[in-house]
Amino acid sequence: MVRWLRWFVLFTMLKVGSAQGVDSTLWQLVQGIHPDTVSSYILRLSAFGTRAYLSDSVQAARAWIGQQFAARMDTTFEQIFFYSNTQQANVIARKYGTDPSLPRLVVGAHYDDRPFTGPAPGADDNASGVALLLSLADLLSRVQLERTVELVAFAAEEPGLVGSTQYANRLQNLNDTLFLYVNADMIGGDADLANTRIIVERDEGGLPQNNAASYAYADTLQQMYAAYTTLATTTGPIYASDYMPLEAIGLVTLGVFEDHWNSTYHTSGDVIDSMDVGYATEVIRGVAAFVLTLAGYSPVEVQEPPQRRGVSLVLRAGPSGEGLWILAPERLIRMDVLDGMGRRVHTRTLGGVQELRLRLSSLPAGVYWLRFTSYQGHFWIHPWVQVSQRR
Numbered sequence: 441m442v443r444w445l446r447w448f449v450l451f452t453m454l455k456v457g458s459a460q461g462v463d464s465t466l467w468q469l470v471q472g473i474h475p476d477t478v479s480s481y482i483l484r485l486s487a488f489g490t491r492a493y494l495s496d497s498v499q500a501a502r503a504w505i506g507q508q509f510a511a512r513m514d515t516t517f518e519q520i521f522f523y524s525n526t527q528q529a530n531v532i533a534r535k536y537g538t539d540p541s542l543p544r545l546v547v548g549a550h551y552d553d554r555p556f557t558g559p560a561p562g563a564d565d566n567a568s569g570v571a572l573l574l575s576l577a578d579l580l581s582r583v584q585l586e587r588t589v590e591l592v593a594f595a596a597e598e599p600g601l602v603g604s605t606q607y608a609n610r611l612q613n614l615n616d617t618l619f620l621y622v623n624a625d626m627i628g629g630d631a632d633l634a635n636t637r638i639i640v641e642r643d644e645g646g647l648p649q650n651n652a653a654s655y656a657y658a659d660t661l662q663q664m665y666a667a668y669t670t671l672a673t674t675t676g677p678i679y680a681s682d683y684m685p686l687e688a689i690g691l692v693t694l695g696v697f698e699d700h701w702n703s704t705y706h707t708s709g710d711v712i713d714s715m716d717v718g719y720a721t722e723v724i725r726g727v728a729a730f731v732l733t734l735a736g737y738s739p740v741e742v743q744e745p746p747q748r749r750g751v752s753l754v755l756r757a758g759p760s761g762e763g764l765w766i767l768a769p770e771r772l773i774r775m776d777v778l779d780g781m782g783r784r785v786h787t788r789t790l791g792g793v794q795e796l797r798l799r800l801s802s803l804p805a806g807v808y809w810l811r812f813t814s815y816q817g818h819f820w821i822h823p824w825v826q827v828s829q830r831r
């Protein structure tokens with residue numbers, strides 16, 4: 441019996457939506473947040489192997505996030521602190537608004553993960569939230585704002601909201617205040633379920649004086665989801681994530697959280713193919729529309745296509761249906777095949793080719809991503825390559 445290996449490149453379909461009654465420029469901007477890009481962020485973060493707060497690789501993730509911010513935002517810095525005999529850092533970036541008198545809007549997501557020992561890809565919890573931050577950074581690099589927007593990748597959420605507590609303490613010490621804090625923790629849903637609704641989390645307890653404003657902004661965020669995404673919304677209370685220390689010092693907070701709680705969270709099975717990237721993309725689009733609106737955006741170069749890694753690398757199924765045909769704009773020196781969690785399962789030296797045909801018949805069925813490195817030192821990451829075995 442001959443077993444055929446076939447490659448299928450899955451292209452995520454862009455949803456066609458009605459732009460009636462919405463800001464068409466904003467519509468265009470948020471539709472520019474692409475699932476392939478969201479995938480590449482999640483896979484890159486998963487590829488650190490673990491981002492557990494005591495691991496060495498969480499330090500590499502910290503540096504990588506800082507580099508991503510620095511390439512897109514006006515300023516990037518770290519809030520460094522010590523915890524459990526390790527140096528930890530919240531990675532913070534700002535896009536400055538034209539009106540410095542307006543307090544800034546902050547969006548945050550933790551980048552550490554679980555389990556604390558062993559493989560911890562942490563795709564849904566919480567590479568998905570960090571992908572929201574990076575997608576926002578992409579968008580912010582293409583607009584002007586009246587109000588400053590700050591992005592915070594929090595360290596050490598999992599051992600007990602440590603990074604966000606440090607951040608709240610720093611605000612208090614500096615007598616600093618925020619306009620609003622929006623949290624993203626687990627926005628990828630569950631791959632086995634239909635993910636059609638997002639929970640907009642609002643401040644329903646704690647200090648009473650900041651609840652009404654949280655309710656009002658939750659309403660606005662729900663309207664944004666209705667206007668700019670395909671998602672339905674419901675509301676729930678803020679709970680057990682990085683908004684809690686900020687709520688406790690009186691700030692107005694909001695969050696987004698998946699409606700179907702991903703069953704793999706806090707396990708080594710929290711990989712990208714256990715979540716729903718299309719759903720995460722829609723969640724991100726709603727928050728992006730909300731942030732740009734509240735920050736008083738104006739477009740700078742809407743006509744420019746968004747800069748995406750991998751956009752210029754042509755990769756499609758070969759004519760016979762087996763193998764892939766790859767055309768690169770630069771000479772490639774290496775190709776890595778990584779499994780769904782981002783573990784490298786195969787490496788091939790390419791010796792400066794720009795065109796290659798690829799057959800990886802030894803791979804078992806599954807979802808992989810491909811990473812190419814060029815002579816120029818550029819990376820292309822191509823997610824969503826699925827190998828399936830057929831008779």
Ligand SMILES: [Zn+2]
Pocket residue numbers: 550565566597625626
């Ligand atoms: Zn989390």
